[in-house]
Amino acid sequence: MGFDIFHELFLKTGIIHLTIGHVFMWLIGFLFIFLAIKKNFEPLLLVPIGFSIFLVNMPIAPLTGPGELINLFFKYGIETEIIPCLIFLGVGALTDFGPMIANPKTLLIGASAQLGVYVAFFGSIVLGFTVKEAASIGIIGGADGPTSIYLSSALAPHMIGMVAIAAYSYMSMVPLIQPPIMKLLTTKKERKIRMKQLRPVTKTEKIVFPIVAAIVICLLVPDAAPLLGLLMLGNLFKECKVVDRLLKTSQNELLNIVTIILGIAVGATMKAEVFLKPQPIFIFILGLFAFAFSTAGGILLTKTMNLFLKEKINPLIGSAGVSAVPMAARVSERVGAEADPKNHLLMHAMGPNVGGVIGTAVAAGMFLGMLK
Amino acid sequence: MWDEAIRVATIGFSGVFAVLVILTISIKVMSYFCKLIDKKGGKR
Numbered sequence: 001m002g003f004d005i006f007h008e009l010f011l012k013t014g015i016i017h018l019t020i021g022h023v024f025m026w027l028i029g030f031l032f033i034f035l036a037i038k039k040n041f042e043p044l045l046l047v048p049i050g051f052s053i054f055l056v057n058m059p060i061a062p063l064t065g066p067g068e069l070i071n072l073f074f075k076y077g078i079e080t081e082i083i084p085c086l087i088f089l090g091v092g093a094l095t096d097f098g099p100m101i102a103n104p105k106t107l108l109i110g111a112s113a114q115l116g117v118y119v120a121f122f123g124s125i126v127l128g129f130t131v132k133e134a135a136s137i138g139i140i141g142g143a144d145g146p147t148s149i150y151l152s153s154a155l156a157p158h159m160i161g162m163v164a165i166a167a168y169s170y171m172s173m174v175p176l177i178q179p180p181i182m183k184l185l186t187t188k189k190e191r192k193i194r195m196k197q198l199r200p201v202t203k204t205e206k207i208v209f210p211i212v213a214a215i216v217i218c219l220l221v222p223d224a225a226p227l228l229g230l231l232m233l234g235n236l237f238k239e240c241k242v243v244d245r246l247l248k249t250s251q252n253e254l255l256n257i258v259t260i261i262l263g264i265a266v267g268a269t270m271k272a273e274v275f276l277k278p279q280p281i282f283i284f285i286l287g288l289f290a291f292a293f294s295t296a297g298g299i300l301l302t303k304t305m306n307l308f309l310k311e312k313i314n315p316l317i318g319s320a321g322v323s324a325v326p327m328a329a330r331v332s333e334r335v336g337a338e339a340d341p342k343n344h345l346l347m348h349a350m351g352p353n354v355g356g357v358i359g360t361a362v363a364a365g366m367f368l369g370m371l372k
Numbered sequence: 373m374w375d376e377a378i379r380v381a382t383i384g385f386s387g388v389f390a391v392l393v394i395l396t397i398s399i400k401v402m403s404y405f406c407k408l409i410d411k412k413g414g415k416r
Binding site (some may be wrong): 100101104105107108110111113114115117121122125130131134135202204205208212213216217220221241245329355358359362366367370371 | 373374376377379380381383384385387388389390391392393394395396398399400402403406407408409
């Protein structure tokens with residue numbers, strides 16, 4: 001009798017259902033948490049993602065089945081595309097578009113840094129992915145997590161987790177991936193180019209910009225409207241200076257809440273039975289290619305522009321065309337300072353950096369317009 | 373499939389450039405008018 005009760009209790013524990021796959025996923029979860037805490041790689045995302053990987057790989061835990069907690073986060077937050085858009089609202093409320101308004105041609109650098117998106121797109125087709133899946137993988141090259149999630153939830157929902165993990169992993173590794181490519185594609189003389197100080201941008205320009213940008217983009221690429229519309233609304237909150245409470249909520253509480261839900265929901269897609277297949281490895285490799293080519297695309301366009309411009313642009317700011325804000329701009333500053341410690345590129349690099357955010361969202365909108 | 377992929381990539385990449393070129397021009401025009409408005413406001 002006593003033995004039967006213990007036997008029944010034992011059968012109801014997760015221990016008996018534990019597999020090597022689950023333990024392997026725990027190690028991946030641990031790696032994410034380690035990178036976040038010890039190396040400070042995107043801790044706001046990698047801690048919830050890493051812990052969520054632990055949770056969903058606890059056998060028979062009621063978390064991801066229909067109607068269960070994390071399933072609801074995913075269903076109502078990610079599948080409905082609400083969370084990526086709300087994150088863009090917060091990003092807009094935190095972003096200063098001033099450097100881009102002062103030097104609008106840096107937007108073109110943001111466009112050229114989408115090169116990797118299309119390189120990875122073709123790479124994915126070669127590896128046997130469908131066109132919709134290839135678009136979801138390619139967008140990793142834009143180095144924009146919310147946009148990657150937004151696009152893959154519409155085109156390839158079964159791949160959201162892998163795409164999001166790859167995008168956020170490479171975003172956190174910007175300081176490791178970009179500098180070698182930047183040094184390879186530029187000469188020391190080019191890295192020393194000093195740029196003229198940016199002109200001051202008036203308050204009127206900063207207030208009118210989000211309205212103009214929303215009109216132009218929403219008319220030209222309607223499918224990018226949910227993302228860029230909220231990005232511009234957040235920015236209007238910031239610049240108009242009359243909605244302080246809404247601004248603070250967008251920048252802090254709202255952004256923090258959706259980041260927690262996003263991290264948990266994304267981590268929950270990494271279940272052993274889904275993740276331990278060759279597909280995620282291909283996605284990670286293609287993502288790295290995408291990221292490298294996007295970095296190169298931005299630098300090469302800047303060098304091409306220099307052939308025609310009287311006032312030269314330091315090509316190091318080209319790498320900031322990927323949209324990892326503001327990390328990519330900081331990398332430009334750091335690599336520039338290695339060549340000339342008195343040369344400060346940060347503000348110049350913020351132009352292509354925020355241009356890259358817009359560029360990636362437009363690229364996603366173009367994919368959606370053609371493939372949805 | 374390759375035909376569709378080439379079409380999507382060509383239209384997509386050139387579309388991104390076209391949209392951002394138009395946005396660049398729009399910002400230039402916007403800045404011009406904003407400065408004009410600010411100047412008028414300053415004179416008053």
